[in-house]
Structures are given as C-alpha cells and as structure tokens.
Amino acid sequence: MIITVKANIPEKELERIKRQFEEQGFQINDSCGANYHILGLIGDTTTLDEKSILADPYISQVTRIAVPYKQASRQFHPEDTIVDVNGIKIGGKEKIVIIGGPCSVEGQEQISRIAKEVKEAGADMLRGGAYKPRTSPYAFQGLGFAGIMNLEQAKKETGMPIVSELMDSEQLEEFVEHVDIIQIGARNMQNFSLLKAVGKTKKPVLLKRGLANTIEEWIMSAEYILAQGNPNVILCERGIRTFEKYTRNTLDLSVIPIIKEKTHLPIIIDPSHATGDWKLVEAMSLAAVVAGADGLMIEVHDHPECAWSDGAQSVKPKRFKEIIEKCRKAAKIVERELG
C-alpha cells in the first residue's frame, strides 16, 4: 500500500503517522519528491481500512498495490478450481456445463415435465426457484419447501443435480440436505451473514453478481465464503444495472476473461436474467461460450406466457435444444466440449 502524504506536512505529524503504522507491524519505506511525499507500507494490508486512513488530514491518497482478496486470487492458487457436483465438473479447461429450467417451480407436474424436456435437450443440471425474491410483496413468493421437494422428485426422475436459490439461513439445513448447488441471488450478494452461513458448509455455492457490484466486490463476496472454509464457489454473471432500457440489465461478458485472470474460480453466465428477453438468449449464450465461460444457466419454460414469473425471458424447450446444439459447435472454437 502506498500512502501519499501532503507535501507541506510538519515533521512531527509525519513521525506520528509513521509511528502509527509501525505500531500495527508495518515496515515503512519513506520516499520524497518535489511535489509529493509517499510512504510505502510493507506487510499484510488486507485488514487496513482505506477510508479511515484517508481521514487523516495530512494524507491525500491511498493506493493499494496488492489485491484485497487472498484465497480467491489466482496469484496464490494458480490451478483452476473445479467444483464437483455429483460427478459433474464445473471449471477447468474441458467441459462446459448447461443448467436449464423454469424461473419458478410451480408444482410437481410442471417441474417434472420441464425437467424431462430440459434433459432431453441436453442440459446437465436443473434449475428452479422455490423461494423467490420478488420486488413486490404481492407477487408469487415461491412454493417454499414444497418446491424443494418437487425439485428433488424431478432429480430422481431425471438424474440431474438441482440448483435453487437460498434466501435465508433459516432454510440452510433444508438446502444442504436436498439441493446440489445453493444459489445466492444478486440481491443477496452482499448479505454477508448468508455468505458466512453457506461458507460453513461444503456445498457448491453459485454466487450471482449483484446488480450494481464491481467485479472486485463480487470476488470479495466469494472470499467471504472461501474464508469460512468452503472452496466450492462458482461465480455467475447475470447482468448489471445501467441506464439502458431495451434490456432488463446489461450483460457484462468481459468479466469472463477478467475472472479467469484474477481468480481460479469457475464462472458461468445467465443470459436470461441478464437480458430479460428470450430473443437475445441464443446470441448471448454463444458469445459467453467463446469468451470462455464454464457454463450457462438458461431459463426454460414450455408455456412462458403462463409462467408464474419472468416468462418474457424464458425460452421454450425446442429453442433451448437448438441453443445447446449451436453452443456445442461454438465450444470447439475454445477447444472445449459440452457435457
């Protein structure tokens, strides 16, 4: 960390500042130019609070040299993390995983039917929401535990592992028992209590990027889970909030090579929530595959116009199958394969 001190700092104040950091165990490298005076801090700066350092009236700038994350960093963990979900591997350089299913579980018949169609189309895993984060308290809030049971039954019928969103640590035990990948939704990306809770399990966690969170904040949220001892973190980009109105969110595909460079974690893309429009899902799926994504999570519904939530972004099973076939070809461009 480099601390820029004001050029006109009195000697006494400079000594105070240096002593302050030395007492915290840092070595200091003092360097002085014509218009600046900088202190290089040597030691582990991850616990330092930049904003408090900046409160010192004689300090004008704080620049981090080291990244603030350790366990997620590729620097300290050069190998790709590969998350094993009932034998299906997410991450690494070979396979690309396809997750499909409806936004919400609407009942046993619906989820079993769609599960079969999704599997037939070529998906590896089944998604479905049982606890739904909805903007309106009057909107359908999900079937809850019954929905989880429906998913489990669909899993038995098709053999596909299941992914579902956890909204509250109260349901954690239920998810650990019945769900294969615990999803943390975009709105909970900085629900640090929930991150700590899933960090204490060994369950694979799919961590969605928050609507307005930087990549660094996202990695720091992954770090929360890793720091608790759970190495099975999968990142998922689902679009960020911008001023654009033609799409629900703006899909940021540049995160794929960035995440691959900065971290060792797998990353998958959710083109459905990102765009909010089923007509855009195919193009964004292909783009994600060739940009290096480790997987796709796509919303599929056989009657989108009757879906209990988010119908406009759901593709029909037939279309889903076509998308998978095209992605299968696209995967070869990056020397990978679909499951």
Add this chain to the structure above:
Amino acid sequence: MIITVKANIPEKELERIKRQFEEQGFQINDSCGANYHILGLIGDTTTLDEKSILADPYISQVTRIAVPYKQASRQFHPEDTIVDVNGIKIGGKEKIVIIGGPCSVEGQEQISRIAKEVKEAGADMLRGGAYKPRTSPYAFQGLGFAGIMNLEQAKKETGMPIVSELMDSEQLEEFVEHVDIIQIGARNMQNFSLLKAVGKTKKPVLLKRGLANTIEEWIMSAEYILAQGNPNVILCERGIRTFEKYTRNTLDLSVIPIIKEKTHLPIIIDPSHATGDWKLVEAMSLAAVVAGADGLMIEVHDHPECAWSDGAQSVKPKRFKEIIEKCRKAAKIVERELG
C-alpha cells in the same frame, strides 16, 4: 393496466388473451386504432407479473396505470405518517430530527464519550454500528452483541434513543429488546426475508435505499414491511452508485419531494455515506433540510483518523455542532424546527 396487442393478432388469439384475463377476474375494455390495439384491464393489478404477460408472442407492451404499492401510497393514506421513537417524532411538518454518532461502536468508553458530545452538539438520537456489513471478510466486523450493550449504556447515560443496523434475523429479538430504531442497510434493501422479519414487529425501521435501486423498488421494500403489519417505516437516502469517482456515491436529493408526493412515510438523509467525505457533509445537510427532509443521520467521531471504519466521512463533534446550528436556521426556510 394497459396491454398493447400486436395489430395483426388473429381473432382467435385475441379471444384467448381476453379470456385469460377475464378468468383472473378482470374486466376488459377493448380499444382499437389504426396501428395499435389495446386492452384496458379493470381490477386490482398489483399481483400481475408484467414480464410473464410480455411472454405472450401477441403482446408488445404492458403499461401500468396504478402504482404497484398500496399501503405506502399517499393516494390511499393522505396523512403523513409520524413515527414515534420514545416520544421523539419523525415525520410530519414540524420537527426535523438529528441522528449522530460513529460508524462503528468501538467500546464502552468510545461510544459513551461520543454520545455525550453528540448530545451536547444538539442531536436527538445516537447511531452506532455493532454488526457491520463490510466488503472484506478481513475487515473489522463489529463488536456484535457487546456493541449493542455499549449502545444501551450510552442511551442510559444520555437519554438518547439508539439506532443500529440489523444484518440477520437471528439478532432480531436482541434488537427489538435493546434498540430503538432498527436500521436495514443499503445492501439488505432487497433482503426480503429480513424485511418480512422486521415487518412482524412494531419497532421503527429505518430502511436505507439500495446502492442501485430505483425509488419504486425502495417503496416496494417499504411495502414489504408495511404489508406485514408494521407501520413504523422511515426511509433513508444514502447515495446511489454512479460513474462519478470524486464522491463515494451520488446523493439524490430529488427523492425528498418525490417520496413526499408518492408516499406518506418520513424520509431522512445520510450525507456521510452518500458523499464519503466529511468536507461535503455540511453543504449536503443544509440542502437536505431545505429540500424537505424529516431528519439527518450524520457520522461523528472525535478521532476520525483512528476510527475503526469510515473515518474519512466522519465529522468531529465541534463541526457537527456547527452543522446543527446552521441547519437550525435553514429549517426556518421551510417553516420547521430542529428538535
């Protein structure tokens, strides 16, 4: 709700769509122009999911006429809500409330000392974080229950009600017993489980606007609390995320007259988190007061450069007093008074 149907819709499909809405209990007003064909839905549309309606291939646009919130709406509740916190009233047209205190509780001595200074400066209430949402898992996470106990002792010593942030429903009971206003932080604005939990109590809730949430989403989160039966909701603007780099966030003061028009809830402004810079706090405090805010929440620390968090945005007690004195004069412009 107005549904725009594609001009070339076959008669059969139009009948299907109309039937679909009639079966849900809506009356339909069919109106047809040269280039458009619209259906006006008459009935309670708050539970309808726009995105699922849009999934119908023959529907091109959905326009809401009624606001999606009911209990928060001024339309159905013309009187200002005034939240009573141990006799101090937040909202209405008379008083403006000042809340001051450090970002984090750092121990009994610190919080008691600052509480006295804050009170002497003219504050009505004391703030202090015991459970801290921090971007980094390695940063100070707050003193937890010990911090709440410290706050309670400071309350005994000064008589000021206390405000503190709740991060997890696990601590709800503790907060209901010891805290006067439960704060829901910006990162948890759409943690719907937590909103439902505080909605089941009668405790005053200070609901911060999320970093990238629209005013409508914010009101909908208030609606979650109100819908559970807790009428004591106070909204708090603390800046939104934009591309600007000179400030931590962008303070959106236009929310004050908007919230006053659309809802009956009190609104207070947090200029400290909004700007991230103590030098900007005075100007933004004065601006908030004359724009109609019902209160201010300002971070105060007597040694900001040693604060365990967010020192750069904390004003010292002397400055805090000056700000209050100026705000006292500014309040007269809008015919109000400081407590």
Add this chain to the structure above:
Amino acid sequence: MIITVKANIPEKELERIKRQFEEQGFQINDSCGANYHILGLIGDTTTLDEKSILADPYISQVTRIAVPYKQASRQFHPEDTIVDVNGIKIGGKEKIVIIGGPCSVEGQEQISRIAKEVKEAGADMLRGGAYKPRTSPYAFQGLGFAGIMNLEQAKKETGMPIVSELMDSEQLEEFVEHVDIIQIGARNMQNFSLLKAVGKTKKPVLLKRGLANTIEEWIMSAEYILAQGNPNVILCERGIRTFEKYTRNTLDLSVIPIIKEKTHLPIIIDPSHATGDWKLVEAMSLAAVVAGADGLMIEVHDHPECAWSDGAQSVKPKRFKEIIEKCRKAAKIVERELG
C-alpha cells in the same frame, strides 16, 4: 401514442385536450375504465414532444406505441442495408469485416509500417486517428491534415480503405476527398450539427454509440444522418459507462441482436475502446462474431508502450493475426466468413 388522462378530469378540460390533438390532425380513440381514462392517438406521432404533453396538469402518462424512428426501422425497410466501401461490403449475412490500426497516426513511417502488418494479418481496412478527441487539452491532439495524408499514402501502399474520425464539419470536405469511412466518435454521437453535415454527403459513416446513450438515442442519431439522405450508416458499439472499474467501459454485446431486430443497419464492435485492455480483446472479438456482428474494429500497434495514445488497449500485430484466425473459425458458427 396512448395518453392517460387523470380519472377526475372535468369534461371541459377533456374536450380541450381532445380538440388540441384533433387540431394537429390526429384521430382520437377515447376509452374509459374505472381507474383510468385513455386517449389513443391515430396519426404520425414522431414529431410529438412527450415532455410537453406531460406538462398538461390533467395528463398523467404518455406511452409510445410506434418507434420514434422511421428510416432506420426494419419495419419499413426489411432488407439488410449493405454499405459498399470501395468494393468491400459491410452488412448482410455473408462477410464479416475486420478493421485494424493504431489509435493515432504518428507519422508516415509508423502508419505505413503498421498498415502492412495489419494487412498481412488479414485485415480488410485500416483505421487511424488524425484528429483526436482527448480529455486533456495538453494531450497529443493528432497530426491533423498531415495524418490524413499519411493514411492516404498507407492506403496507396496496401490497397486498404481507411477509416478516420471527423471532429468538426470544417474538415468535412477533406474527409470526403481522402477518407473512405468517416467515423463519428462516441463523444459526438449527439453533435447534431455534425450528424446533419455528414448526412448531406454519401460517404459511409461509422457512428459510434455514446458513452451513456441508450440504444434508442443511438438509432435516432443514425436517423439524423439517414433523414438527410445518406443511407450509408454503420453502427459501432464501443462500450458504455458504468460503475465498474476493472474495465474502461462495459461492452454491451446484446446490442447486436437488438440492432438487427429493430433496424436494417450494419453493426460492428470495437472491443479495444470497450475494454481498454488488450488482454480482453480476443475474448470479446470472438464473442462479438458469434453474437452476429458485421465487423470488428481493433486497435493494433507494434510498440504499444510507445504509442502516443491508448497503448494499453492495443494488441500487437502477431496477436492481431491470431485473433483474426480464431474469428475466422468462429464466423462459421454463424455461417459467415471473414473477408
């Protein structure tokens, strides 16, 4: 256009509003529900100003049904526009065009050398800035006319058409004579005088999307050029401004299928400005190709660390060649070919 009138409007005021629109030549379809009252306007609404209509105290909402652009709209021009640049075709369903070159022309030797390398790597056209829009008045502002002459010489040597940015209509004649594609930069996307000026020529215009402009505003700027009689408009996405800090801008690839659906104009992607980081250019180029882009514009410099501008986002010629080879394979996924 659908105008929502307040439910409690007096009869007299309603008559006034209806008369007002009828006098402007619109037919009106009046439709009344329990909580709403709407007027459907039949006629050409492109010239109507929504914000002035909303100034009427009895009007609460204005909803456009028809898109505000005509000449750019695919609805009225179903065929793809193919822009012919000295025999090279941009747009349509067959070829994908590659444009490469340095950010700035730095002299004859530099541009001729890079032009040859770029051509050898497989590019179809050469880019290079002679007039440079720089944030700082103290930064290198481009070689001006000398730079245009250098580009023309490089064109003679390689046969590649040249693309360069026009900043001021004062240079228009010069550009019409010496340049093959006139680029309108992101910062000038809503410089309507400049748009009108290039609209009066028949030169191909590459219109970059503004840093914070919606897709609709972008199409409206294309409409400015088309409305003046110049049909040769090529759109170019180069990233939008968001809160993210790891990339210079956020590349919005979902614009590709959207532009293809809404308009008949060709669209190319500039992954260099979008990301600001040469390491991300390959992944974003591949993604653009499979998402349906009609071309790529990539910054290439043989000594990026000595470039007079934007070195960090320039790839070296060898890397550029590798990117082109991979894109050649990726193009097959969408049944297209590189030039």
Add this chain to the structure above:
Amino acid sequence: MIITVKANIPEKELERIKRQFEEQGFQINDSCGANYHILGLIGDTTTLDEKSILADPYISQVTRIAVPYKQASRQFHPEDTIVDVNGIKIGGKEKIVIIGGPCSVEGQEQISRIAKEVKEAGADMLRGGAYKPRTSPYAFQGLGFAGIMNLEQAKKETGMPIVSELMDSEQLEEFVEHVDIIQIGARNMQNFSLLKAVGKTKKPVLLKRGLANTIEEWIMSAEYILAQGNPNVILCERGIRTFEKYTRNTLDLSVIPIIKEKTHLPIIIDPSHATGDWKLVEAMSLAAVVAGADGLMIEVHDHPECAWSDGAQSVKPKRFKEIIEKCRKAAKIVERELG
C-alpha cells in the same frame, strides 16, 4: 506521478523504463519494497498518457498525484473567478444570479412576454434556445438566427442579458455579437472543437456537465476553454444519467462544494433539466442555494402545456416568483443575496 513496476522486473527492463522517462525530462525517485517497486516521477506530468504508460508489460499501476488541470485549479489561482456579464457578476461570495426563460424561443411575442414576466418575478438574466439539440431529427429544431434576433429584442425591452446555446462554431460570430453568455450544452461538453472555438473569444461561456461525465472530465473541458485564453467560464450542473426512472436525470448537488474546493470557477445549477419535472424545481433550487451555488437557471413558460419543447419541466411565472422569494431567504443562510 507514481508508477508501480512489477516486483519481478529484470534489471535491464527497469533501466529501459527509467531511461524512457528521463529522456522526457523527468527526474526519477526509485523506491523498492518487499512486494512492490515504485518510481516517483518529478516534473510536469499533465501531458503524460496514463493508458500508454500502462501498455508497458512491466508496469502494473499508474497513480496521479497532481491534478491534470492547471488553469482551472484553485491551487494555482486561489481567488474566486467572478465573471462579469454586462455588469452582473457571477461567482464570488456575495450575489446569487437567477436566470429564467423558456426552453425554446417560439417567436417574438412569446419571448418578449415571458421575458417581462421573468424579469418581474426577479430574474437577472433571460435564457431561451434558438438552436435546439433534439434527440429526434423530426422534432422542432429551434428558430435559428430568427430566435437570436427575438432574444435580442427581448433584451432591449427588459435590459436583461441573454443566454443561449451554441451548437456549431458556424454560428460563433453571430453569438459573439448578439448573445451575452454562450451556453455549451451537455451533449457538446466533449465537443473539443467547439470548446476551442469559444475559448478563442472572451465571451462568458456557460459549460454544462455532460450526462455521463465525471467532475474531472468536466473541469478538463473548462480547461480547454481557459487554455485558449478565455477566463470567463461558468460551470453548470444539470443532472447526470443514472438507472433511476422517476426523474429525467439525477441532480448531483455535491458538485457544488467540490467545484468550489478544486477550482476557482463559478457554478450554477439547472434544476429544470436535472429533474425533468416542474414540481421538483422549488426544492432543488432551495437546496442548490444553501449548498453554495452561484446561481440558478430555471425554465419558465406561461403555457407549459403548449411549449414547443420540454414543457413538463417548466414552471409558470407565478411559481417562478415564489421560488425566487424563497431562495432570497435561503441565500441568507449562506450569507449571500439574490441580485
């Protein structure tokens, strides 16, 4: 400027980098820690291009210590700039200037009538658009030179100086002759040709902040004008683009104290364009005054519902007068006066 070099840099490469900067006339201060190696550059770094420096594969970070603007900086010009417009002073610590008038000049009768009302209400200057930057080529584009003539006549009748927007340097001479303050609109904030053109005159220039421009970019655009020799720059905040939908833009009032700290230039606020809603103008005007603004520019129209542009954000003369009266009181809070 501080350049962070990768820790593992070979000695030879380090020497090359140092030599490179020394050849450009910089002195170098080399400082080396355990995990970092930094070079402090001593000399005038305003012309250095950070992005090109970053292209060097051995350089990982570039941190500016000095601000990139010189003439606009308060550091080198501690006194407030006061712009004299026909005897009315903008800037300094005494007066606050009020500018009012319609969005567009619609004819002599309209502008003369509104000018009188605006003057009577207490305004110091008259605004009115003759050349209008409109998103749509089919919308009213302004009366052009005739509008300027109408403004000049209104000026003769009322004695008020006039402000109007210049869109093209072709009209510069006309503006220099007939207009008192030349406005550069938000969409042209980075039209560097236009900035240079007005910089060559001595006319007061009102420079609006771009919709998505940082404060630093805005100051750099002012620097363009100052660097050409025109010291009469007035900054004008008019809201920035965010995701919020209830307002047209988000008014960023924190710019006022920031501009006052970083620069010596006057700053005025345009609450009309910022919010897009006349109902919010009063609250934002008051807020701007107490936050330290040097003036307000407010849209006024006597028949907003018939305005040829932007009616929804225009207040009527009566309301305008009330706002001025309240602002007159608010000005006292900051020890200033309205004109």
